Amino acid sequence: MRSAVGSVLRLTVVVTLAACASTQQARLNLPPDIDPKDPLAATMLMQQGQALVAEGKVAEGLGKYQLALSLQPKNPTIFNMIGMAELQGGKPAKALDAFNNALMLAPQYSDARNNRGAAYVQLGQYAMAEADFLAVLADPTEPNRAGVYFNLGSLYFARGNLAAAEENLRRAAVPTGPVEAYFMLGKVEERLGQPARAESAYRSALERAPERADVALALGELLETQGRKDEAAALFRRVIALAPGSALARDAQARLE
Secondary structure, eight states, X not given: OTTTHHHHOOOOOOOOOOSOXXXXXXXXXXXXXXXXXXXXXXXXXXXXXXXXXXXXOHHHHHHHHHHHHHHOTTOHHHHHHHHHHHHHTTOHHHHHHHHHHHHXXXXXXXXXXXXXXXXXXXXXXXXXXXHHHHXXXXXXXXXXXXXXXXXXXXXXXXXTOHXXXXXXXXXXXXXXXXXXXXXXXXXXXXXXXXHXXXXXXXXXXXXXXXXXXXXXXXXXXXXXXXXXXXXXXXXXXXXXXXXXXXXXXXXHHHHHO
């Protein structure tokens, strides 16, 4: 699941202004463009950290977040960002600690609760994850409902509850939802013996993300099982063009031979 975690989980930056910087803070090893006395210094560090994490430089991004935290130790958004980075770095236990800290500071922080649910999923604590996701969905003002439905659907899929997974992934498979919702919905429909629905979900995912070689391969494999070899072959060639040299391309090539 990407990340389930990445495509699908959302951050809302909350600026907590620091009244002043202590002498200890002034001695921090801050970048030259960051003034610890600037009330927006922590925000700038968070933005720098986000950019680094987006580039896959998780350790460097975490370093920026820690500097921001030293300036604003009671800013829940920074803890949420730290948790997101730890999840991306494959450290769900550390992520859980960060999300717990964010929720201690802001108990109604729905993004952090949703993200904590994702950490629980990675840790195999499914009951705790489900409780967090349902708590977020209980708020009628939650703006990221599609993302939360995706997380909940992913949870049920991991537990083998295909009917519940289908129900929640369909709620997530909307224009404003994550592309991954359509892809996972396709997998669920295949397992439920609904190839036409699976094909529709895969095609929707490919329409929204034409660069996704994994989606093209899944759709090609589905069509191949239905005897639609020419359509499948076109998709396999597309996989090879999109991701040359990858394991996906090797799989596609083997199916063309």
